Amino acid sequence: MKRIALLGMPNTGKSTFFNRITGASSRTGNWPGVTVDLLGAKVLLGKDMVEIVDLPGIYDLHGFSDDEQVVRHFLENNPVDQLLVILNTSQIERQLSLVMQIKQLGLPAIILLNMADEAKKFGITVDPEKLSEMLELPVLLLSAKYGTGYKEAYKLLVQVLQQSRPVRLESLREMLAVDHRIESEMEEILKKTVDIPAQLSDNLTSRLDSVLLHPWAGLPLFFLVMYLTFQAIFIFGKPLQDGVTWMLDTFRHAALDPLFSHSPFLVKGLLLDGIYNGVGTVATFVPIIILFFLFMAIIEDTGYLSRAAFLMDALMSRLGLDGRGFVMLLMGFGCNVPALMGTRVMRTRSLRLLTMLVIPFSLCSARLQVFIFITAAIFPAKDAPLVLFSMYLFSFATALLTAVLFKKRYQNTEPFILEVPPYRFPTFRQMLLRGWHEVHHFLNRATKFIVAGVVLVWLLTHIPTDVPPASPQTLAGMIGNAFSPLLDPIGINQKLAIALIFGFVAKEIVIGSLAVIYGMQGAGLMNLMAHQLDWVQAYSFMLFTLIYTPCLSTIATLRSESKSNGFMLLSLAWSLGLAWLVSFVFYQGARALGY
Numbered sequence: 001m002k003r004i005a006l007l008g009m010p011n012t013g014k015s016t017f018f019n020r021i022t023g024a025s026s027r028t029g030n031w032p033g034v035t036v037d038l039l040g041a042k043v044l045l046g047k048d049m050v051e052i053v054d055l056p057g058i059y060d061l062h063g064f065s066d067d068e069q070v071v072r073h074f075l076e077n078n079p080v081d082q083l084l085v086i087l088n089t090s091q092i093e094r095q096l097s098l099v100m101q102i103k104q105l106g107l108p109a110i111i112l113l114n115m116a117d118e119a120k121k122f123g124i125t126v127d128p129e130k131l132s133e134m135l136e137l138p139v140l141l142l143s144a145k146y147g148t149g150y151k152e153a154y155k156l157l158v159q160v161l162q163q164s165r166p167v168r169l170e171s172l173r174e175m176l177a178v179d180h181r182i183e184s185e186m187e188e189i190l191k192k193t194v195d196i197p198a199q200l201s202d203n204l205t206s207r208l209d210s211v212l213l214h215p216w217a218g219l220p221l222f223f224l225v226m227y228l229t230f231q232a233i234f235i236f237g238k239p240l241q242d243g244v245t246w247m248l249d250t251f252r253h254a255a256l257d258p259l260f261s262h263s264p265f266l267v268k269g270l271l272l273d274g275i276y277n278g279v280g281t282v283a284t285f286v287p288i289i290i291l292f293f294l295f296m297a298i299i300e301d302t303g304y305l306s307r308a309a310f311l312m313d314a315l316m317s318r319l320g321l322d323g324r325g326f327v328m329l330l331m332g333f334g335c336n337v338p339a340l341m342g343t344r345v346m347r348t349r350s351l352r353l354l355t356m357l358v359i360p361f362s363l364c365s366a367r368l369q370v371f372i373f374i375t376a377a378i379f380p381a382k383d384a385p386l387v388l389f390s391m392y393l394f395s396f397a398t399a400l401l402t403a404v405l406f407k408k409r410y411q412n413t414e415p416f417i418l419e420v421p422p423y424r425f426p427t428f429r430q431m432l433l434r435g436w437h438e439v440h441h442f443l444n445r446a447t448k449f450i451v452a453g454v455v456l457v458w459l460l461t462h463i464p465t466d467v468p469p470a471s472p473q474t475l476a477g478m479i480g481n482a483f484s485p486l487l488d489p490i491g492i493n494q495k496l497a498i499a500l501i502f503g504f505v506a507k508e509i510v511i512g513s514l515a516v517i518y519g520m521q522g523a524g525l526m527n528l529m530a531h532q533l534d535w536v537q538a539y540s541f542m543l544f545t546l547i548y549t550p551c552l553s554t555i556a557t558l559r560s561e562s563k564s565n566g567f568m569l570l571s572l573a574w575s576l577g578l579a580w581l582v583s584f585v586f587y588q589g590a591r592a593l594g595y
Contacts, residue, residue: 278454278512320407332362
């Protein structure tokens with residue numbers, strides 16, 4: 001089987017092109033480090049089945065960051081029939097150097113000048129025929145975002161593959177021995193083939209940046225945008241959530257209850273009160289999670305999050321981090337695991353470790369489900385967006401506190417470099433792909449963790465069988481009672497303690513566990529919890545859930561990325577201790593004030 005490798009610098013639309021040509025739904029972003037693992041897909045090109053591999057974005061083939069090493073090791077150890085080198089046309093003067101390195105190595109390559117539509121807006125014109133002649137490589141203009149030029153690239157690729165032979169690169173140690181000659185040749189080619197005006201003509205980007213990157217107003221505007229995002233999620237998501245709840249309740253009463261009416265108590269209880277109630281309660285929050293990621297996709301793909309990193313760099317540098325650390329925190333809103341892997345773009349180990357230490361405090365989508373549920377159950381509707389927004393503020397605060405306390409242990413000397421792209425609005429197709437990606441991620445975790453978790457919770461709350469379910473005499477009650485000396489001072493009762501224990505495996509299990517523990521789902525579960533918990537207990541529970549040890553997947557990634565058991569244990573101990581301390585101060589302080 002022939003193999004094609006996609007290669008290019010960060011923020012060139014490489015992953016977007018990969019998605020289009022393969023039909024996959026890999027994540028795209030506006031900053032370095034989104035594609036850090038090798039993504040592969042098999043597609044039919046012409047008459048041949050071809051493997052396409054999306055390599056991490058790199059600036060230099062002989063760089064020393066982890067992702068640059070991944071690319072180099074891949075080329076050294078895997079036969080490649082064709083390289084597809086994707087460049088950002090509006091930044092061609094900075095990106096042509098990568099092409100020159102590839103040409104110097106004699107690798108078979110096709111050059112795709114992506115974002116040609118943006119370059120045209122800037123007044124940049126490129127002569128692809130002349131460029132192809134001087135490079136002695138095929139060159140095509142395209143826009144992966146809108147699909148223009150895609151058919152021509154597909155046709156050329158099929159044609160070239162029929163004549164190509166696999167090339168294996170044995171060593172890259174002598175690469176770029178003639179750097180100065182390459183640089184002068186590149187300047188000559190640019191001079192003869194590319195016309196770049198003295199000042200780019202994207203007035204809209206300049207006008208928006210004058211406001212959004214304002215030294216004083218920039219950060220308040222960013223947090224205002226995030227707060228309004230949460231408002232919109234609740235406004236549009238609540239009716240969808242209520243609709244899913246109604247459908248699940250109706251289906252149970254109309255179909256499942258009659259079907260299992262004569263089943264043994266244990267079978268009926270396990271299937272309906274255990275699995276169906278637990279998974280169903282989690283499923284009601286899927287529409288809100290989808291909306292959250294759709295809104296975040298808009299903010300992310302417009303280029304606004306890259307600017308947030310730029311705004312935060314001055315503050316982050318005082319904490320031993322840089323703007324990329326802030327980007328990784330934002331990436332952690334989706335899932336902590338890819339955010340941890342994204343730190344591979346950082347060259348120094350100390351900066352990587354400090355960034356990995358703060359990422360688990362990001363409010364990931366799994367925690368978001370828990371907070372939306374608790375907020376909707378305990379707090380008035382008008383206060384819900386503010387309560388959720390406060391969780392994000394606490395998320396940032398704990399991350400920054402961690403950076404301050406550990407920056408001397410992990411000192412950073414690496415300079416901060418980040419491409420700030422022009423403003424773009426994602427296409428409807430991109431937003432749909434992003435939403436489907438998150439649903440797919442949820443369904444995957446549902447089959448792996450949530451079902452197993454709620455089954456185990458049901459068993460713990462119903463054994464022994466001769467005592468009331470979820471009572472102190474059950475196994476769950478005994479476990480909760482064992483943790484009472486630690487959790488009572490922070491307002492977390494025995495039932496919430498069980499949910500927290502299972503949340504250590506995966507935070508998605510927490511809501512399902514509560515449904516099983518209380519024996520109810522949907523509105524009934526919310527009403528019951530509203531009567532059993534006051535807002536101080538609920539907020540303390542949310543604070544602890546936000547800060548305490550992350551899920552097993554995150555822990556495993558911490559270990560694999562840091563290659564240190566000691567660092568992993570440090571992260572676990574610090575997050576667990578900080579969670580208890582913050583919750584204790586809040587709970588006892590609120591009670592002392594009479595709440």
